Amino acid sequence: xxxxxxxxxxxxxxxxxxxxxxxxxxxxxxxxxxxxxxxxxxxxxxxxxxxxxxxxxxxxxxxxxxxxxxxxxxxxxxxxxxxxxxxxxxxxxxxxxxxxxxxxxxxxxxxxxxxxxxxxxxxxxxxxxxxxxxxxxxxxx
Amino acid sequence: xxxxxxxxxxxxxxxxxxxxxxxxxxxxxxxxxxxxxxxxxxxxxxxxxxxxxxxxxxxxxxxxxxxxxxxxxxxxxxxxxxxxxxxxxxxxxxxxxxxxxxxxxxxxxxxxxxxxxxxxxxxxxxxxxxxxxxxxxxxxx
DNA sequence: GTAATTTCAGACAAGATAGTCTGAATATAT
DNA sequence: ATATATTCAGACTATCTTGTCTGAAATTAC
Numbered sequence: 642x643x644x645x646x647x648x649x650x651x652x653x654x655x656x657x658x659x660x661x662x663x664x665x666x667x668x669x670x671x672x673x674x675x676x677x678x679x680x681x682x683x684x685x686x687x688x689x690x691x692x693x694x695x696x697x698x699x700x701x702x703x704x705x706x707x708x709x710x711x712x713x714x715x716x717x718x719x720x721x722x723x724x725x726x727x728x729x730x731x732x733x734x735x736x737x738x739x740x741x742x743x744x745x746x747x748x749x750x751x752x753x754x755x756x757x758x759x760x761x762x763x764x765x766x767x768x769x770x771x772x773x774x775x776x777x778x779x780x781x782x
Numbered sequence: 783x784x785x786x787x788x789x790x791x792x793x794x795x796x797x798x799x800x801x802x803x804x805x806x807x808x809x810x811x812x813x814x815x816x817x818x819x820x821x822x823x824x825x826x827x828x829x830x831x832x833x834x835x836x837x838x839x840x841x842x843x844x845x846x847x848x849x850x851x852x853x854x855x856x857x858x859x860x861x862x863x864x865x866x867x868x869x870x871x872x873x874x875x876x877x878x879x880x881x882x883x884x885x886x887x888x889x890x891x892x893x894x895x896x897x898x899x900x901x902x903x904x905x906x907x908x909x910x911x912x913x914x915x916x917x918x919x920x921x922x923x
Numbered sequence: 924g925t926a927a928t929t930t931c932a933g934a935c936a937a938g939a940t941a942g943t944c945t946g947a948a949t950a951t952a953t
Numbered sequence: 954a955t956a957t958a959t960t961c962a963g964a965c966t967a968t969c970t971t972g973t974c975t976g977a978a979a980t981t982a983c
Contacts, residue, residue, distance in 0.1 A: 686960075843929050940969075953955085
């Protein structure tokens with residue numbers, strides 16, 4: 642597992658990021674994505690299939706088939722991807738693991754963690770795939 | 783796994799939090815901690831042993847034995863506990879899982895995540911177990 | 924010194940996550 | 954039609970995390 646995302650989710654984000662850098666009407670194969678991103682082929686296949694059934698990607702079989710974003714990258718934000726793969730544990734669960742922790746009965750870190758959680762959510766909601774892709778290209782030189 | 787801490791780490795923090803609420807010179811047994819915090823006995827035992835070998839707890843065998851904080855709770859901060867159990871992955875690893883991500887070659891979320899990471903670290907460093915314990919007692923009523 | 928209570932140590936089992944393999948279904952090109 | 958390249962589906966394995974079990978070692982009380 643990564644820091645806050647599962648490995649599946651990290652792979653999903655990496656793949657989507659790459660898809661956003663491709664021409665909007667072209668399809669990219671698992672083979673190509675797996676090679677470029679150094680992700681196990683069949684593992685990535687499952688993840689992409691899952692993203693397809695959840696409506697985030699389109700898929701097409703046969704030669705010249707592959708995957709593509711189902712919507713323009715401006716309209717996909719990070720949180721929808723994260724939610725599709727990892728769910729919303731970040732939003733709900735107590736950071737110290739107390740099951741009884743909540744608004745009316747907060748643990749000692751509840752409020753301070755709340756600020757951080759909001760920052761994370763804001764980051765994930767405000768970042769569209771388009772923005773992310775643009776900044777990624779800038780940062781690679 | 784919890785949100786950012788492993789379950790082991792959550793249990794460790796919960797246990798230490800409870801120890802901080804006990805008289806400084808008394809020992810608390812695994813049995814009591816496991817019951818109060820609803821943590822599997824032997825699993826907690828391992829965690830406490832690990833914290834003991836790392837110098838965060840003192841332990842004593844035999845009847846009336848158990849565990850106690852090795853230092854006054856004012857002198858223990860959260861990050862030392864987290865580091866002892868989970869290591870420093872939060873500080874080092876890329877949030878998107880890119881192995882090549884770093885200061886000179888940042889991923890698209892690197893800087894924004896950096897702010898959040900710092901907030902987390904600040905939270906963990908500034909919070910002593912004493913503070914945490916005090917605020918926990920306040921919040922339970 | 925014997926019994927009771929505890930930590931200590933390490934092997935083991937269960938569950939979750941990550942990763943692999945094989946073959947079927949589908950689409951394209953020739 | 955046939956060959957090829959792809960996704961799709963599901964079973965299988967590996968690895969990591971979590972949790973369980975058993976017995977030894979230490980300490981205390983009697």
